[in-house]
Amino acid sequence: MRRGPADRTYFALLAACALVVPLLLGAVVAYAVHGASPLLADGGAASLVGSTWSPSRGLYGALPAIAGTLVTSLLALLIAAPLGLGVAITVAELAPPGTRGPLGALVDLLAAIPSVVFGLWGVLVLVPWLRDPVMPFLRDTLGLGALPFFRGVAYGPSVLAAALVLAIMVLPYVAAVSREVIATVPVPMREAALAVGATRWEMLRDVVLPAARTGLVGGLLLGLGRALGETMAVTMVIGNRHALSASLFSPGYTLASVIANEFGEARDERHLAALLSLALVLLAVTLVVNAAARLLVRRAVAA
Amino acid sequence: MSTSVLAGTPDAPRARSAALAPRLRWRIVRSALVLGAAVMGTGLALLPLLSILAHLAVTGWAAVGTALVTDVPQPIGVEGGGLGNGIAGSLLLVGLAALACVPVGVGAGLWVHEHRGTRAASALTFLADVLNGVPSIVIGITAWALLVRTTGRFSALAGAAALAMVAIPLVLRATSDVLAQVPRTLWEAGLALGYPRWRAGLTVVLATARTGVATGVLVALARIAGETAPLLFTAFGSLYWALDPRGPVAALPLQVYNMALSPFDAWRALAAAGALLLVVGVAGASVAARRALARLEGRA
Numbered sequence: 001m002r003r004g005p006a007d008r009t010y011f012a013l014l015a016a017c018a019l020v021v022p023l024l025l026g027a028v029v030a031y032a033v034h035g036a037s038p039l040l041a042d043g044g045a046a047s048l049v050g051s052t053w054s055p056s057r058g059l060y061g062a063l064p065a066i067a068g069t070l071v072t073s074l075l076a077l078l079i080a081a082p083l084g085l086g087v088a089i090t091v092a093e094l095a096p097p098g099t100r101g102p103l104g105a106l107v108d109l110l111a112a113i114p115s116v117v118f119g120l121w122g123v124l125v126l127v128p129w130l131r132d133p134v135m136p137f138l139r140d141t142l143g144l145g146a147l148p149f150f151r152g153v154a155y156g157p158s159v160l161a162a163a164l165v166l167a168i169m170v171l172p173y174v175a176a177v178s179r180e181v182i183a184t185v186p187v188p189m190r191e192a193a194l195a196v197g198a199t200r201w202e203m204l205r206d207v208v209l210p211a212a213r214t215g216l217v218g219g220l221l222l223g224l225g226r227a228l229g230e231t232m233a234v235t236m237v238i239g240n241r242h243a244l245s246a247s248l249f250s251p252g253y254t255l256a257s258v259i260a261n262e263f264g265e266a267r268d269e270r271h272l273a274a275l276l277s278l279a280l281v282l283l284a285v286t287l288v289v290n291a292a293a294r295l296l297v298r299r300a301v302a303a
Numbered sequence: 304m305s306t307s308v309l310a311g312t313p314d315a316p317r318a319r320s321a322a323l324a325p326r327l328r329w330r331i332v333r334s335a336l337v338l339g340a341a342v343m344g345t346g347l348a349l350l351p352l353l354s355i356l357a358h359l360a361v362t363g364w365a366a367v368g369t370a371l372v373t374d375v376p377q378p379i380g381v382e383g384g385g386l387g388n389g390i391a392g393s394l395l396l397v398g399l400a401a402l403a404c405v406p407v408g409v410g411a412g413l414w415v416h417e418h419r420g421t422r423a424a425s426a427l428t429f430l431a432d433v434l435n436g437v438p439s440i441v442i443g444i445t446a447w448a449l450l451v452r453t454t455g456r457f458s459a460l461a462g463a464a465a466l467a468m469v470a471i472p473l474v475l476r477a478t479s480d481v482l483a484q485v486p487r488t489l490w491e492a493g494l495a496l497g498y499p500r501w502r503a504g505l506t507v508v509l510a511t512a513r514t515g516v517a518t519g520v521l522v523a524l525a526r527i528a529g530e531t532a533p534l535l536f537t538a539f540g541s542l543y544w545a546l547d548p549r550g551p552v553a554a555l556p557l558q559v560y561n562m563a564l565s566p567f568d569a570w571r572a573l574a575a576a577g578a579l580l581l582v583v584g585v586a587g588a589s590v591a592a593r594r595a596l597a598r599l600e601g602r603a
Contacts (some may be wrong), residue, residue: 229438
C-alpha cells in the first residue's frame with residue numbers, strides 16, 4: 001500500500017512508543033549488571049556465597065537472603081497451589097451461575113489489594129495471631145517442635161508469617177490463570193467423559209486437568225515469579241534478620257527485603273554494589289521464571 | 304487418560320447390579336468429597352480477605368474524618384493528624400506517571416495491533432510481559448540510578464518515572480487486547496472510504512475501542528497508585544505538604560508502610576485508615592473497572 005507522509009509519521013510514532021519497552025527492559029538489566037560489577041569484579045560472585053552479612057566488616061554473604069527468598073516463595077506456592085486450583089474449579093465448574101460473578105469479583109479484589117495493605121494486616125493481625133496461639137500450638141500441643149522446622153521462640157515475625165502472606169497474595173494469580181486455562185478445555189471433551197459414565201471429579205481429573213496441564217504449570221510459575229519479587233508485605237512480617245535457620249519460626253530475610261531496608265542507607269560503594277548484586281540475582285531468577293511462565297500460558301491458551 | 308473412566312464399565316449387564324454397585328457408590332461419594340473440598344478451599348482462601356476488610360473497617364474507620372484528608376501527620380503526642388499530604392502526593396505521582404505511561408502504552412498497544420500476527424508484535428508482547436514480571440523494587444532501583452543519582456535529589460519526577468515503568472506494560476497489554484476485539488471489517492471499511500492508515504487506526508479502531516482502552520488505563524493507574532516499593536528510593540516520602548515535582552513528596556502507600564511499623568497506636572490507626580482508603584479507592588476502582596472491561600469484551 002502507498003503510504004503518505006502522514007502515515008509514515010504515524011507508524012514512526014507508534015514504533016517509538018513500542019521501542020520504549022525493550023529500552024526499559026534493557027535499562028533495568030544494564031543498570032543491575034553495571035551496579036553489581038564493582039563487587040563482582042573484585043572478589044567475584046564468591047563473596048556472595050557466605051552466611052554472614054555485615055556491611056561494617058565488609059562481609060556480604062547472601063545465602064540467608066537467597067534461602068529466605070526460595071523458602072518463603074516455594075512454601076507460599078505449596079499452600080496457594082491446591083487452594084488456587086480449588087478456587088478455579090469452584091468458580092469455573094461448581095458454583096451456580098448466579099454466584100460466579102460475585103465470587104470472581106472477590107478473588108479479583110484479593111489480587112487488587114496493594115502489597116503494603118497485606119503487610120499492614122500481617123503486622124497488626126497475622127503476626128500476633130501466629131505468636132499466640134498458632135506457633136505454641138504447632139510446637140507444643142501438636143508436638144511438631146520435635147522437627148527442626150517448628151523450633152525456637154515464637155516471636156511472631158518469621159519466615160512462616162512471610163510465607164503465609166505470600167500464599168494469600170499469589171493465590172488470586174494462580175486461581176485466575178487456572179480458571180482461564182480450565183475454561184479453554186472444549187465442552188465436548190467434558191461431555192464425552194460424562195457420557196461414558198465418569199463422575200464430575202473423574203471428568204476433571206482424567207480429562208480437564210490433563211488437558212489444561214501446561215497452562216496450570218504456567219499459572220504456578222507466574223505465581224512463583226510474583227512471590228520471589230514481592231517486597232513490601234514480606235519486609236513487614238519476616239523479621240529482617242540475616243540468619244540461616246531451618247526453623248520457620250525464626251526471623252529471616254529475602255533478597256527484595258534486604259534491598260528495601262538497606263539501599264537507602266548504603267553509603268559506601270561496596271555495600272551498594274553488594275545490594276545491586278542481590279538485585280541482579282533476583283532479576284535473573286524472576287526473568288527466567290516469568291519468561292517460562294508466559295511461554296507455557298501462551299501455549300496453553302492458544303492451543 | 305480414559306482408562307479409569309472405563310475401568311468401571313461392566314463386562315456383562317448381569318454383573319453390574321451385584322458387583323459394581325458399591326464401587327459406583329464409592330466413585331460418586333469420592334466425587335462429592337473432592338469437589339466439596341474445593342468449595343471449602345475457596346472459603347478458606349477468601350477468609351483472609353474478609354479478615355483484612357473487617358480489620359480495616361474497624362480500626363481504620365475510627366481515624367476517618369475530615370482531618371484525614373486535610374492534615375499532615377502530627378508528631379507523637381499531638382492529637383489528630385491526617386494523611387492529606389500523602390493523598391495529594393499520590394495524586395501528583397499518578398498524574399505525572401499517567402502523562403508518560405498513557406501515550407506510550409496506548410501507542411505501543413496500537414503498534415502491536417497494527418502489526419498483529421507478525422513475529423515482531425508477538426516478541427514485543429512477550430517483552431512487555433517480562434517487564435511486567437520485573438520486581439517493582441528493581442524498577443525503583445533503575446529509576447533511582449537514572450533520575451536520583453544523576454540529579455542528586457529524591458523527586459516526585461523520579462517516583463512518577465518508576466510508576467510509569469510499572470504501568471507501561473499493563474497499558475500496552477490492555478490496549479492491544481481491547482483493540483483485538485474491534486471487528487477488522489470496520490477498519491477495512493475505513494480504508495475503503497479512502498482513509499489513510501493513520502486515520503483508520505486512530506479514528507476508527509482506537510475510537511471504537513475508546514471505552515475499553517480508558518478502562519484498561521484506569522486499572523493500570525489504580526495498580527500503580529498502590530505501589531510502594533518503586534517509591535522508596537525515588538519519591539522518598541515527606542512529612543509536609545511538599546508538591547514540587549523536583550523534590551521529594553509524600554505518598555499514601557509510603558505513609559501506610561512507615562506508620563504501620565511505628566510503635567504508636569495513633570500512627571497505626573492512621574496507617575489502617577490509609578490502607579482503608581487504598582482498598583476502597585484503589586482496589587475497589589480496579590475491580591469495578593475490570594468487571595466493566597470483562598463485560599465489554601463479552602467475557603462475563
